[in-house]
Structure formats: C-alpha cells, structure tokens
Amino acid sequence: xxxxxxxxxxxxxxxxxxxxxxxxxxxxxxxxxxxxxxxxxxxxxxxxxxxxxxxxxxxxxxxxxxxxxxxxxxxxxxxxxxxxxxxxxxxxxxxxxxxxxxxxxxxxxxxxxxxxxxxxxxxxxxxxxxxxxxxxxxxxxxxxxxxxxxxxxxxxxxxxxxxxxxxxxxxxxxxxxxxxxxxxxxxxxxxxxxxxxxxxxxxxxxxxxxxxxxxxxxxxxxxxxxxxxxxxxxxxxxxxxxxxxxxxxxxxxxxxxxxxxxxxxxxxxxxxxxxxxxxxxxxxxxxxxxxxxxxxxxxxxxxxxxxxxxxxxxxxxxxxxxxxxxxxxxxxxxxxxxxxxxxxxxxxxxxxxxxxxxxxxxxxxxxxxxxxxxxxxxxxxxxxxxxxxxxx
Numbered sequence: 001x002x003x004x005x006x007x008x009x010x011x012x013x014x015x016x017x018x019x020x021x022x023x024x025x026x027x028x029x030x031x032x033x034x035x036x037x038x039x040x041x042x043x044x045x046x047x048x049x050x051x052x053x054x055x056x057x058x059x060x061x062x063x064x065x066x067x068x069x070x071x072x073x074x075x076x077x078x079x080x081x082x083x084x085x086x087x088x089x090x091x092x093x094x095x096x097x098x099x100x101x102x103x104x105x106x107x108x109x110x111x112x113x114x115x116x117x118x119x120x121x122x123x124x125x126x127x128x129x130x131x132x133x134x135x136x137x138x139x140x141x142x143x144x145x146x147x148x149x150x151x152x153x154x155x156x157x158x159x160x161x162x163x164x165x166x167x168x169x170x171x172x173x174x175x176x177x178x179x180x181x182x183x184x185x186x187x188x189x190x191x192x193x194x195x196x197x198x199x200x201x202x203x204x205x206x207x208x209x210x211x212x213x214x215x216x217x218x219x220x221x222x223x224x225x226x227x228x229x230x231x232x233x234x235x236x237x238x239x240x241x242x243x244x245x246x247x248x249x250x251x252x253x254x255x256x257x258x259x260x261x262x263x264x265x266x267x268x269x270x271x272x273x274x275x276x277x278x279x280x281x282x283x284x285x286x287x288x289x290x291x292x293x294x295x296x297x298x299x300x301x302x303x304x305x306x307x308x309x310x311x312x313x314x315x316x317x318x319x320x321x322x323x324x325x326x327x328x329x330x331x332x333x334x335x336x337x338x339x340x341x342x343x344x345x346x347x348x349x350x351x352x353x354x355x356x357x358x359x360x361x362x363x364x365x366x367x368x369x370x371x372x373x374x375x376x377x378x379x380x381x382x383x384x385x386x387x388x389x390x391x392x
Contacts, residue, residue, distance in 0.1 A: 003140055005030060006137065006300075015103060015104045016103055018128060019105040020108060023109050023133055024130060026236060028155050028174060029134070031111075035075050042104065044071055044073065046072045048074070048077065073107060074105065076106065078110065080112045086123040132237070135153060135295070136156060137296040138296055152265045154264075154265070164275045175199075175269060175270065178238070190232075198215070198233075203266070203270040206284055207259075207260055210258070238263075239261055240262045247353065253310070253312055264291055293334045294319060297332065300383050305323060315348070316345045317349055318346060319334050328356045330355055330358070331346075333346045334362075335362040340376035359374070359376075361379055362377075364378060
C-alpha cells in the first residue's frame with residue numbers, strides 16, 4: 001500500500017517560492033521518503049544524509065562541495081546534526097540568488113523543531129520556509145482505515161505493518177531507539193529509564209492538564225527538571241502542549257496547558273496495549289481517541305490558525321478552539337462514540353466564547369444539527385471542512 005502524503009504539493013509550492021525549505025517532523029514519520037519523491041521530480045537533485053559518515057566526509061569543506069552542485073536541489077537529511085552548516089548555506093543561497101536562482105536550492109530535513117528553528121532562523125531569516133510533517137491522517141489513509149490509524153498510530157511503518165503484533169514491535173523499538181540513542185544527542189544526559197517513566201506518565205494522563213508538581217513528585221525530581229523533560233519531548237515533536245485560550249470574559253479560567261502524546265500508537269505502546277481489544281478495555285480509550293482527532297485536525301488546519309482549549313473552573317469546556325484565517329473561531333468537542341451528544345459544559349463554553357461555528361466530532365458518519373449553532377460531524381467531514389481554508 002503506497003500512501004500519498006497530503007503535504008507534497010505544499011512543499012513543492014514553497015520550493016517554488018523560497019531558496020530553502022525546512023521539513024520538520026519526528027524520526028520515521030516519512031520525511032526522507034517524501035523528500036526523495038519530490039527531488040526525483042526535480043530531475044537534478046542531490047541527497048545527503050548527515051548521519052552517514054560517507055556523506056559527512058563529503059561536507060568536510062561544505063562550501064566547495066555544495067558549490068559543485070549549485071544547479072541541483074540539495075536535500076540535507078537530519079540537518080540538526082550539523083548546525084555549523086547553516087552559516088555556509090546562507091552564503092551559498094545568497095550566491096545562488098545573485099546568479100538568478102531565487103528558489104529551490106535546499107530542502108532541509110530535521111527531527112527536532114526548536115533547535116533547528118533557532119539555528120536556521122538566525123542564519124537564514126527571509127530565505128527559508130518551514131513545514132511540519134505530522135503522522136498520517138484520515139485524509140491520507142481514508143475513513144475505512146480510521147480505526148487502524150487510531151490503534152497503530154500514524155507512523156507509516158507502524159500503520160502499514162502486516163499484523164498488529166508487528167506494528168506493536170515496531171513502536172516498541174522506535175521508543176527504545178529514541179530513549180537510548182536519539183534523545184541523548186539533544187543535551188544533558190537523561191537516564192533512559194527516567195525519561196521512559198516520564199513519557200509513560202504523560203500517556204496515562206493523555207489530554208490532562210499539566211500538573212508539574214505531581215510529575216516531579218512521582219519521578220523524585222524537581223519542577224525545573226520536569227519542565228526540561230517536557231520541553232525536550234515537545235522540541236522532538238513527540239508531545240504537544242496545547243495552550244489555554246485567553247479571554248477577558250470575567251470567568252476563572254484554567255491557565256495550565258493540556259499535554260498530549262502526539263501519536264495514538266505511541267500512547268498504546270507506552271501503556272502496553274497491543275491491540276484494539278486491550279485499548280477498548282482500558283480507561284485511556286476515550287482520551288486516546290480524542291488525542292488522535294485533535295492532533296489530526298491541528299495538522300490539517302491552516303498553519304496560520306491558532307489552536308487552544310477553553311476551560312473554566314466551573315466546568316465549561318471546549319476541547320479545541322481553532323482561530324482560523326480571517327478572524328473566524330471554531331469550537332470543537334470530540335466524542336469516541338456513535339452518538340454526538342455534547343456535554344453541558346460545551347454549551348456553557350460556547351455561550352462564553354460565541355464561536356462562529358461549533359462542532360461535535362464523533363465516530364458516526366451522519367451530519368446533522370444538534371442545536372441552533374452546534375453541528376454533529378464525522379472525523380472525515382471535519383477534516384474536509386478545515387481544508388477549505390487557505391494554507392498559504
């Protein structure tokens with residue numbers, strides 16, 4: 001089964017507009033496959049993996065080597081491994097622009113967000129566009145595969161595995177590799193077992209309000225250490241920190257972020273839930289489903305949109321508030337079941353916020369009005385609604 005990635009056209013159009021494009025995403029999410037697919041269509045291209053010693057050797061004198069290939073689209077994979085390259089890239093890009101080549105010089109792939117943004121942003125400001133490749137979503141796999149996507153998560157090799165057992169084994173190895181090999185490259189040494197416990201605690205509390213003191217106590221570390229662990233997992237694009245909506249409406253609002261492990265398959269692996277039956281028998285099932293849907297909707301929404309949640313101390317709550325281009329605000333509640341009955345708190349929150357549109361996204365297929373301004377909608381239809389907004 002070959003999967004076509006939704007972002008391919010976006011990346012191609014950015015390459016037609018900018019000299020450099022950075023494609024960010026966790027390891028194994030499909031960046032290299034997609035980049036090679038795009039570069040083949042360019043005809044003249046060069047691919048270098050900065051984790052490959054032979055390719056690193058070629059870049060001993062990066063300016064001289066890359067200048068030899070100035071007529072090609074150069075793909076640099078795992079570029080965060082060579083931060084010293086960014087200054088050189090700036091000079092090469094500027095030379096290319098002076099020679100009339102204003103676009104499509106470099107496609108940079110990176111599996112860490114903040115580090116890469118900081119390094120490249122300082123050197124390449126105005127010369128680079130950023131795109132994040134997330135896990136597979138419902139628009140890429142189709143509605144018939146949504147349940148499998150939930151159980152296995154959206155990393156292509158996990159989703160496409162022949163059996164659930166093979167998928168679970170792939171994810172277990174993915175987690176171990178991150179903990180033992182990848183994370184130690186990104187700063188101070190953190191014991192793999194401690195970080196696994198932290199990641200597992202986040203999975204147990206999927207979609208919960210961050211309680212740093214509780215996590216610190218459970219791990220026998222201080223609050224600053226918990227903040228550092230969380231920053232690291234967010235930077236590696238493995239965990240999402242969904243911030244609260246700030247509104248001056250005279251209500252006491254929850255001000256701490258909600259935390260989601262970004263891939264539902266990793267939630268299930270961290271909690272040792274190998275298949276659908278074990279997931280459905282576990283209390284995490286509802287929040288795991290919510291996390292999958294919210295993650296997909298944020299990935300599909302225009303990058304110029306702002307995502308948050310709304311919760312008051314009196315129980316009014318909106319799972320996802322999307323502030324979309326053009327000043328529109330959509331309120332979204334997610335339900336795992338076949339019935340789309342919103343909680344009382346959703347009505348209260350909509351009365352507070354007065355969104356332009358409000359939806360209850362549920363596991364059924366029928367679309368119908370629940371009240372004057374709240375609509376029941378399937379996951380697929382909600383995804384299609386979001387694609388109607390411009391992404392550039």
